[in-house]
Amino acid sequence: MDFQTDQLPISFDIYTTSTKPKLTRTSTSKVRTGCVTCKKRHVKCDEAKPHCRNCVRNNRQCEGYAIPDRKRNKGPGQFQWDSKRVTWTAPLKTQLHLVQDSLDFRDAQTVLYFDEFIQVVQSPWISAGFNSDLWSVTLPQVARTNDIVRHAAIAIGALSKWLAKLEYDSLGSLLSADNEAAQEDPDYLNAVSHYCHALKLQSQQFSIHDAVFLSVLFLCFETLRGNRKAALDHINHGLAMLLALLTDEDSSLMKSVAPNPKPLIAVVADIFSQLLPQTRLILRGNIGRSPAVPNFTKGLRAKKHTVESFMSLVNQIPRDYPPTEKLPPVLDSLDDFEKYWLTGRNAKLAVVPLLMEAVQNTGVLVSSDPDIISRVWREITADPRIKEICEASTKELRALEAAFMPLFNRAIMSDAKSTDYIRAVHLRLHYLGTCTFDDLTHFYDVEPIQAKTPLFREYLSLAEISIRIAKRDLKNPAQQLSLQCNMASHLFLIALFCRDALLRDEATWLLKDYPGQDGIWNARSLYLLAHRNKVVERINASEGTPIEQWHRLLRREYLFEEGGDRVIFCYLEKDETTGEWRLVEETAVVKGELDAIEWARRPPSAAGRPLLGDIITLWPELVE
Known part of the structure; x- marks a missing residue:
């Protein structure tokens, strides 16, 4: 999709009049508050939320609705945030008039940066197949109405402009290069300036509402900049914030985020929960002396929680879809597959405390015996409780695959540039990763690993397609960022565990040319x-x-x-x-x-x- 960057965004000037509005011959008032996409294209908008149906019908990405800044309101209106909707309530006599100005932005350059930010957060790679309005709708809407979040968004857009000028074909190769000289570029300096300003504003007027969005945007910024230590710091603060929200006894913190914040918090929590395992292997400093997320671990101790109990709290957050019912023989949509897959994935967390019990029982933490690790795997494999959970999960995954494959086959027979095609490939990769690596009873003996060879082969085939699409369609390296994709780590695990030497080599070479940036890997x-x-x-x-x-x-x-x-x-x-x-x-x-x-x-x-x-x-x- 082409995003126009040569027009200022439409904003609103609100004034109140005490006289009765003149009646017109039209039966309905003229629409003046349409979505940003329709305004850019100068077409009529039906104002459906969260997505304009006009955009959906024409296969365009709806950019949400421009809302006036509270500081410029001359009437007693009230800003309301309801998880995935931004609305404005005002007295009946308040009239809206379109004003082509740049009051939300410092100058035309920041408008260009903001449009660049929209392209980054609405790229297909960033959500890795998940259908989250956080990226496509919520973040753009909030950034239009919130000064602090807007500065963070503009910083990402400016950084994206800088990255696009460095003439690298992938974000991975760009972040590995020595770009010290290029950091004198005006776009880079503007990015850092807006980023620092957002940090300063947040420190001066802290709001848990702002912190939810800034935790994601600051993490994106530092990851795009290649500063993984700073990215770890933002993961640390994001997890600590989520722990405080989920363990607040009277829910006052949660209520201060929004009237109905839980679906939004659930999406943000899913992102940070997926990043959490990375922090156990990626240390900020040296081994044994540098916990990557000290604030989070300190909070767990203070609240008498474990990582597993924290994850349980995350999974209990109400989602923006009802609890899944009985799995139908054939799924109707990719959204349905995502919901069933997420529910099944979360149910497997019950195995975590049993794994920790096996670790403690074997004495592996204090043993220097070279064979101790294989004995841990033997104990895990022999534990009937672990076996029962894994067998039940395998049964559910096979039923889900049977219901998904007709839908998947239809999607991949569509246009290879379509959203459904790319999303179906990513969702299938998520499914194969779960099937291949999550059954821990399959690792003690070599035969079950050898039996997974067809799954390894299919994963590599789909990964190669996904990487080829990314290199073809994502011209700006910043659009190859994702906090929810785990393809790089799964390619690495295939290179380690697959028993087919040729497939191990294929996974290794795909890693060498991997274009994306998956979290902080x-x-x-x-x-x-x-x-x-x-x-x-x-x-x-x-x-x-x-x-x-x-x-x-x-x-x-x-x-x-x-x-x-x-x-x-x-x-x-x-x-x-x-x-x-x-x-x-x-x-x-x-x-x-x-x-x-x-x-x-x-x-x-x-x-x-x-x-x-x-x-x-x-x-x-x-x-x-």
Whole structure:
């Protein structure tokens, strides 16, 4: 879709008159408050909310409705926020008059930046197939009416303009380059200026309503800038804010967000919940000394909660759709599939405390035995409670797939540039990722992993299609950002666990050219690990039965220090002197040409114990 950037947005000037309006011969008043998209195109709008039906009917992305700033209102109107709608209530005598001005913006340049922001948050990659109005409707609407949120939005738009000028074909390759000289560019300086101004305004007049939106926008800004340490800080504050909202006894904080805030909070919580696992592996500093989300973990301790109980609170937030009923034989829409899939995914959280129990029972956190990890997997596989949950989940996933595939096949036979085609591919990738990696009873023996080879192959095929579409359609690198996509991490897991060497190589090469930025994952770091794993696989295959080789591979571990810029990789290697397999630890700094990066040996950080022990030290809330 082409977004026009040569016109100022339409704003409103409200005044109150004490005289009775003159009656006209028309039976209805003339529409003057249509959506932004219709105004830009100079066509009549039916004012349906949250999406104008005129835009939907013509396959255009509705940009929402321009609302006047409260400070410029001369009547006693009241701003109301209801999760996905922005409305204005005013006395009957108040009349609206369109004014072509730029009162919401400092100058024409900021208008261009704001339009650039709209293109970023409405790109198909950012939501990774999920149909969330947060990106397409809510954030653009709130940014038009809220000074602080608008400055954050303009900062993202300016940064997007800067990124587009650097002549890189992907966000991943751009963020890895040395752009210090380019940071003197006016667009970059304007981006930082608006970002700092938004931070300053938030510190001066804190509002939980603003914080909900700013937590997402600040995270997007720092991720686009490649500052993963600052991005970790924003994840930390976002999670701490959500914990405060969800554990507030009288719900006063929640009520201060909006009259009906819970569907909105649910969407934001889903985003941060998906980012939470990344913070356990990506450290802000060095191993053992730098918890990535200290405010959040401190809040968990103070509230006597664990990560699992926090996730349970997130899943209890009412959504903007009713609870799912019995699964029909065939699903009617991609929205229906998304709802059933999310419900089933959330139900599997019951397995988390059982996994922590298995970790504690085996003594893995204090053992330096090279075989200890395989014993943990054996205990997990043998636990009847874990097995029951996983078997029930597998049954539900198979039923969901049967109901989804007719819909999926229709979607992929449509135009490859259509929204349904791209969304169906992403949703299928989410489903395959769940089927492939979430059943933890399949990892102790090698046969169940080998049986997943067709799933690995299909995932790689769809991932290649998705990446090709992104490179073709997303010309601005900023549009390749997503806080909800997990494709890079799944490609890495395939490169690690798949037993077909050719498929492992394919996953590795897809990682090397991966265009997107998935949360705070560093795709270059993941590629570096996957490429190093080829050496580990070759050494491991030199001796032993398939099950012995597999159990040695289960001892592999990895962590990311300094926000993902340094990689730690642990694995078993045969000592040629003693003939024993011993643990080795290597590190690499992710800088420069990937294939020229060298790995360096160092003594094991945890004295031969699993790195998991240091993670638990930083995350005691996992097991308490």
